[in-house]
Amino acid sequence: xxxxxxxxxxxxxxxxxxxxxxxxxxxxxxxxxxxxxxxxxxxxxxxxxxxxxxxxxxxxxxxxxxxxxxxxxxxxxxxxxxxxxxxxxxxxxxxxxxxxxxxxxxxxxxxxxxxxxxxxxxxxxxxxxxxxxxxxxxxxxxxxxxxxxxxxxxxxxxxxxxxxxxxxxxxxxxxxxxxxxxxxxxxxxxxxxxxxxxxxxxxxxxxxxxx
Amino acid sequence: xxxxxxxxxxxxxxxxxxxxxxxxxxxxxxxxxxxxxxxxxxxxxxxxxxxxxxxxxxxxxxxxxxxxxxxxxxxxxxxxxxxxxxxxxxxxxxxxxxxxxxxxxxxxxxxxxxxxxxxxxxxxxxxxxxxxxxxxxxxxxxxxxxxxxxxxxxxxxxxxxxxxxxxxxxxxxxxxxxxxxxxxxxxxxxxxxxxxxxxxxxxxxxxxxxx
Numbered sequence: 001x002x003x004x005x006x007x008x009x010x011x012x013x014x015x016x017x018x019x020x021x022x023x024x025x026x027x028x029x030x031x032x033x034x035x036x037x038x039x040x041x042x043x044x045x046x047x048x049x050x051x052x053x054x055x056x057x058x059x060x061x062x063x064x065x066x067x068x069x070x071x072x073x074x075x076x077x078x079x080x081x082x083x084x085x086x087x088x089x090x091x092x093x094x095x096x097x098x099x100x101x102x103x104x105x106x107x108x109x110x111x112x113x114x115x116x117x118x119x120x121x122x123x124x125x126x127x128x129x130x131x132x133x134x135x136x137x138x139x140x141x142x143x144x145x146x147x148x149x150x151x152x153x154x155x156x157x158x159x160x161x162x163x164x165x166x167x168x169x170x171x172x173x174x175x176x177x178x179x180x181x182x183x184x185x186x187x188x189x190x191x192x193x194x195x196x197x198x199x200x201x202x203x204x205x206x207x208x209x210x211x
Numbered sequence: 212x213x214x215x216x217x218x219x220x221x222x223x224x225x226x227x228x229x230x231x232x233x234x235x236x237x238x239x240x241x242x243x244x245x246x247x248x249x250x251x252x253x254x255x256x257x258x259x260x261x262x263x264x265x266x267x268x269x270x271x272x273x274x275x276x277x278x279x280x281x282x283x284x285x286x287x288x289x290x291x292x293x294x295x296x297x298x299x300x301x302x303x304x305x306x307x308x309x310x311x312x313x314x315x316x317x318x319x320x321x322x323x324x325x326x327x328x329x330x331x332x333x334x335x336x337x338x339x340x341x342x343x344x345x346x347x348x349x350x351x352x353x354x355x356x357x358x359x360x361x362x363x364x365x366x367x368x369x370x371x372x373x374x375x376x377x378x379x380x381x382x383x384x385x386x387x388x389x390x391x392x393x394x395x396x397x398x399x400x401x402x403x404x405x406x407x408x409x410x411x412x413x414x415x416x417x418x419x420x421x422x
Contacts, residue, residue, distance in 0.1 A: 144412070
């Protein structure tokens with residue numbers, strides 16, 4: 001199971017949610033692929049890894065497959081998230097509507113600037129003192145830290161998260177992080193998306209979604 | 212050429228930049244794969260599509276391959292970007308260090324709130340009136356719009372971007388957009404990354420980067 005596979009499972013989940021909202025109850029891998037520009041063989045292969053979800057002559061039951069995917073992705077329990085760094089990016093992530101929709105709960109923003117502590121984001125996420133991170137992680141069962149601090153303090157804040165018992169870090173800060181083997185870091189590089197558009201602008205209609 | 216391929220080319224470019232900063236001048240696909248948890252066969256296949264960049268017994272010359280990748284990705288010219296929506300996300304993106312590093316130039320933030328117009332982001336990106344979008348796009352040669360507005364106004368703002376001559380949109384707003392065939396939209400769903408961490412937390416060491 002690679003990260004690319006889990007990314008695709010996430011995408012399938014998003015597609016099924018959209019189909020469900022349209023009242024669609026069954027879908028074939030072929031139809032799923034055509035509607036959302038995916039690869040039907042890849043869909044079948046990815047899902048087959050986890051079990052027999054398809055029904056001959058029917059395809060997949062949208063609601064069932066959605067439930068299975070949420071289980072596979074570990075989304076059947078509530079995951080609490082701490083956002084480290086209450087700058088513009090931290091605030092934007094605290095109020096990002098998608099996180100809540102998919103069952104993630106933003107427990108708090110953390111910062112080391114005294115004047116920010118005690119305030120809250122637009123959607124009501126409180127800003128706490130980063131000195132209290134360990135206490136809050138234990139008390140509230142926070143399992144994921146989102147790093148939204150400048151690159152210069154990223155490693156130091158990551159160390160603090162690890163020392164607080166965090167096992168998964170989503171890193172928006174530039175550069176790579178050193179963490180113990182049992183901690184998973186996922187870096188988000190927003191530049192990759194812009195470069196994909198740059199490619200399109202350079203090559204025009206050569207770019208097609210065939211994978 | 213799929214989006215997944217261009218995403219991988221972006222990743223290779225990032226790895227080569229890191230190697231170059233370490234003073235490394237040549238690298239084999241095998242070594243590149245090992246250092247950055249990539250797939251060597253995939254690297255060779257992706258690059259072979261664009262030409263013969265490898266040298267027998269040497270591998271790739273880091274600086275040359277980097278230059279080729281920048282050309283392939285259309286990064287050898289300066290691309291101007293307009294950010295539509297001067298909320299927290301818009302500000303965070305305007306000051307995101309990676310965009311500038313890779314040669315993208317954030318021309319301006321645009322908003323329809325009078326009190327924001329005339330202000331600027333921390334790094335000095337000016338906030339302009341969205342009513343002036345068309346004029347600025349033409350005058351400054353803006354080619355990419357980044358959509359950072361609430362989902363409820365996303366389509367309307369996308370229409371405005373298209374009418375202004377924009378051919379590439381990076382969409383951070385929830386939901387899909389209707390655009391003409393000659394306009395490319397890339398949606399960024401930050402939830403996908405969190406779900407990949409959720410999978411790791413649910414399955415622990417089953418998750419490995421093998422692709």
